[in-house]
Amino acid sequence: MRLLPYGDRALLAEFPTQEGVLGALVAWRDAPPGVLELVPAARTVLVRIDPGALGLGHLKHWLRSTPRIDASLPVADSVTIPVRYDGQDLAAVAQAWQCSPDDVIERHRAREWVCVFVGFAPGFPYLVPVDGESSLPPVARRATSRTAVPAGAVALAAEYCGIYPRSSPGGWQLIGTTDAVLWDADRAGPALVTPGTRVRFSRAVP
Numbered sequence: 001m002r003l004l005p006y007g008d009r010a011l012l013a014e015f016p017t018q019e020g021v022l023g024a025l026v027a028w029r030d031a032p033p034g035v036l037e038l039v040p041a042a043r044t045v046l047v048r049i050d051p052g053a054l055g056l057g058h059l060k061h062w063l064r065s066t067p068r069i070d071a072s073l074p075v076a077d078s079v080t081i082p083v084r085y086d087g088q089d090l091a092a093v094a095q096a097w098q099c100s101p102d103d104v105i106e107r108h109r110a111r112e113w114v115c116v117f118v119g120f121a122p123g124f125p126y127l128v129p130v131d132g133e134s135s136l137p138p139v140a141r142r143a144t145s146r147t148a149v150p151a152g153a154v155a156l157a158a159e160y161c162g163i164y165p166r167s168s169p170g171g172w173q174l175i176g177t178t179d180a181v182l183w184d185a186d187r188a189g190p191a192l193v194t195p196g197t198r199v200r201f202s203r204a205v206p
Contacts, residue, residue, distance in 0.1 A: 003060055006046060011059055013045045018116060018128070021045055025195065027066050035059070040117040040195055042126070076115075076196030079180075081163070082204035083109075083154050087174035089142070093156060097137055104175065105203070107136060113161060113199040118191060123165035123183025125193040135159065145171035152178045154201070163193070178204070 001020065004012040015021050024045050028038060034054025039046040049059055085105045094101045113127040129135050139156040146169060149155070153164040155172035162172060165182035182192050193199060 001064075003063060005056075008056070009051055010046055010048045011056060011063065013047060013063060015043050015045075018042060022116065028063070032062060041119065042117065075198055076194050078198040078200070079192060080200045080202050081154075081178050081180045082202045083176040083178050084204045085176040087154065087176045089155075089173035090175045093139055093173050093175055096139060108161070108175065109201050109203060111136070113201075115193045115195050115197045115199065117195055118193070120162075121165055121168055121183075123191045123193070124162055125182070125191075125197070125199070127161040127193075127199055128159055130198065139173050141171040142173060145169055149174065150177065152180065152182075154178055 001024070002014040004014060006012045013024060015024065021040050021043060025038060025040055028035075028045070028047070031038070032054065034050050034052075035047060036050055037046075037048040039048070047059065047063065049056070085101075085108075090101045090104060094104045097104060097107075099107075112130045114130045115125040115127055117126050118124060119126065136156075136159075138158050141157045148167055149164050149170040149172075151164055151166045153170075153172075153174050154176040155162050155164065155170070155174050157172040163178065163180070163182050164170060180192060183190055184192075
């Protein structure tokens with residue numbers, strides 16, 4: 001782990017692997033007073049503090065001295081998301097995986113996924129198979145991004161599965177769509193899926 005300065009109210013912890021990030025989130029969930037937020041990303045965790053309650057020096061000591069013994073992300077919640085597997089790139093993913101489109105669908109549905117971080121747009125979850133169970137082959141992004149991907153699009157890129165919470169440009173491979181609302185600012189918890197949420201995909205009734 002490498003600790004990098006991030007202004008006077010945060011430190012950025014950098015890890016060589018995503019497993020390091022997950023282990024840190026587990027170890028640091030019982031944070032001391034003054035730690036305001038842990039913000040995970042693919043290889044980093046941003047640790048924000050209240051400088052009136054905790055200094056950066058004490059924070060650095062606590063982060064370095066806390067052992068990371070478990071790389072599994074604690075379960076925040078679980079949701080089942082119905083999907084219409086009508087994505088424009090379903091055939092391209094099947095070709096990349098050297099299987100049929102129906103096999104892509106079954107392999108995607110058969111796994112339980114976990115959100116490791118949220119980014120790109122409010123409520124956009126980055127999902128990976130739980131505990132790396134039968135990880136799927138990585139999927140290359142499209143050579144050319146689309147100028148508009150519809151809200152609810154279920155997509156694959158690299159080792160991740162994501163769901164577009166609103167219409168936006170994007171270069172992920174689209175395999176389906178869902179009516180689930182990923183982000184609602186008027187909801188008590190605006191994001192449907194947050195780090196630690198377990199996700200299952202079901203096949204939506206046409």
